[in-house]
Amino acid sequence: MGQLIRILSRATAKPYKTAELEFEERPYLNVNGHVDFKPDDIENPHNWSNPRRWFLTGTFVSAPLSNSPGVLADLWGPVERGFTMAVFSCMVWVGPALGPVVGGFLELTKNWRWSFYVLLWLGGATAIPMFTIPETFGPMILVHRARRIRKAKIPGYENVKAPVEESDRSLLGIYKVALTRPWIILFDPISFLCAIYMSVVYMLLYMLFTIYPIVFQQRRGWNSGVGELPLIGTVIGSFIGAVIVFFDSKHKTKKMQNGIPIKPEDRLTLALIGGVLFPATMFWFAWTAEFK
Template sequence: MPPSVPPTGTKNSYCSTSTSSTSGTESSLKKVEPTEDVLQDVERSEAGSSRERLELSRIRSGAVDMDLDEQEEELQRGMSRVDTKNPDVVGWDGPEDPENPFNWPNRKKWRITLIAALVTFCVAFASSVFTAGISPIAAEFQVSTTVATLGLTLYVVGFATGPLVFAPMSEVYGRNIVYIGTWIPFMLFQIGCALSKNAATLLVSRLICGIAGSSPLSNAGGTLGDIWTPAERGDAMSFFTLAPFMGPVFGPIIGGFLTEYVSWRWTFWLVLIISGVMFIFLLFCLPETYSKTLLERKAARLRKETGNENLHAAHERGGVSHMQRFGQSIVRPVVMLFTEPIVFLIALYCALVYAILYMNFVAYPIVYQEERGWGMGIGGLPFLAIGVGMVCAIATSPWQTKLYLKLTAERGNGKIYPEGRLPFSIVGAFCLPVAIFWFGWATLPQVHWICSVLAGIPFGFGMVTLFLCMFSYLVDSYLLYAASSLAANTLLRSLFGAFFPLFASRMYIKLSPRWACTLLGFISLAMAPIPYLFYKYGPALRARSKRTF
């Protein structure tokens, strides 16, 4: 059994303290075999607090000569020797420290969750609201519809590239500076889109908007992991997961009516207005949540108050600068994508589902506007059925949480049990191919339109259930690297979502919606067993990883 952090009775209020009560605590630098109470205490600790306690152990043990990967590995597994006599390491003042984000009031946590969801909704909404204007843009700028569709592609390509920088930045410099620093160009280049005089200006502005707007997609999950314990995280993740999918649902509807009755340029003015309101929330209502950044600030405050310049957060020792940490973190999402089977397979599956969602932005206009003769605004209303399915998926959240807690109690042995997040995803995975086959063959001209519209309900349900469970599974499995694992997911998912719509139009026209959906349905069916495989073999896969919990 690997050594862990023994209970300490240190008297210095600056240092992290254990939740276990012991007497006669040893303060020597020997390895200590942890008691069952200590193991359970560490295992119940969430990402921020456990991270700091393990880092404190590393610094106290003098483990500062390892490279960053070795330090992170030791940090993850708690393999440290402990010196309880270092009075200069600043940590949380016990398990009930009100400055620890896990101890913040639920009212404050839900406010943060709401803001994170709203900014994510805004970014996702901006991606799909553009699709309603593809044909008018092509006509105005005298380009092909494929070139006009690049406005969607480049925006979603920004989703893929931005998190490679913004997720590591949030793990080095904190969440807020990334949110605010990227939101400003996201707003400003909406103006560039609205006032563009040619296709080149519009496409470049859309790319920059996509890059700048990508930070909430990868960092908001990390924000939720900063403040919610695993037992509480299910409901918060359910609410948050709805945002990036409801945005694409409402985008074509609102964009369709704006384009039909006002102008396609007003889709960007609307996004500017919404993002301006969100900027006020980010600036004044969203506190910093990242544990390392908060401890750095606490150490700085204590240095100023006490005059003791030796006070420091645990991770500020060992000669590891911000740039070194950033340099390692910036490649971590790509490394995890290709070296972690869990991250890769989940990213691949989510990418396929995400691509099908974005292909619907092409398929629905063909089915309802071209084949059935509906207008732009009315032709976007069938997306509401997908939204209904999404809401139904979120409504299952209390049952998902209860099942997770039950499975954790039965199989977790006092630890977090990430596989407890997956049972509902097994159901959702098989809802997707059913919905795709249903939609495709219900588009026959002699079939009433309501039949194809209703197919959106199981699609929305399956998609959100799958993403909700998979995102929670990633966060629980990669506590220290939650933002990086989500960034890897966002990278592949966004690439699929960006490029699939480019050939979707030709595919749906040449194959017909029926056979195009049949092809996608069989691909989806082939990948449907993935959640079950993780549910059964996930613990073994996690045991072989250096980065999982």
């Protein structure tokens, strides 16, 4: 129980006691005079315990796809992020693949309403932990720390600020960045091409949920439960991909620890392999769909 409380509690409660606003040591400032994370700072999300980070990752990735990568970037470093992103992507494929399987057998044994009952139970169970989620964005954690320091009125640090407080934090400034930055990223050639590719991949993924019933139920006469079981192949493939990325990330971590620099392009090897295998397997499925 104590470990669970530690995972769910705020980072500032371990060991900092924010209610008392007492600082046993001088606040850490960077070269620009701003409040910053010191080495091995317990409030830095990158230094949180693995159980805590995995809990937050699992909770946050239930949010839309646009939010999840940001949370992963908050909690994990560049090298570790590869594996966590693979786990996230794996769940994106596993969840939609298992849903029709469960729904198909519920339709056979109960009725169609039970699919919504299960979704209601899962939604209610995951909504409860949402109230315990702390801030994971490093710059905002530093803002809260700077406010605590100013409130504590530590001599010499009465006007200390976090780096983000020097920027335009007005509502207009926030909206300006939020509404313009996505378009800037979109029209970057690499981002634009990746967005198109991922659109095609996800389009084909969700088309499978319509195509599989046609191929295995209408063409082969399987029932609504057994006819969805081929989607388990998607689950198995997702786990295999996550395992491959895990060992690849471990290999890159060892290289970095040995002083070998790691470039973003080093991740393209697996992407190139997947880019060839994905259309090949889709063609394979389409070629055999009419087989009897």
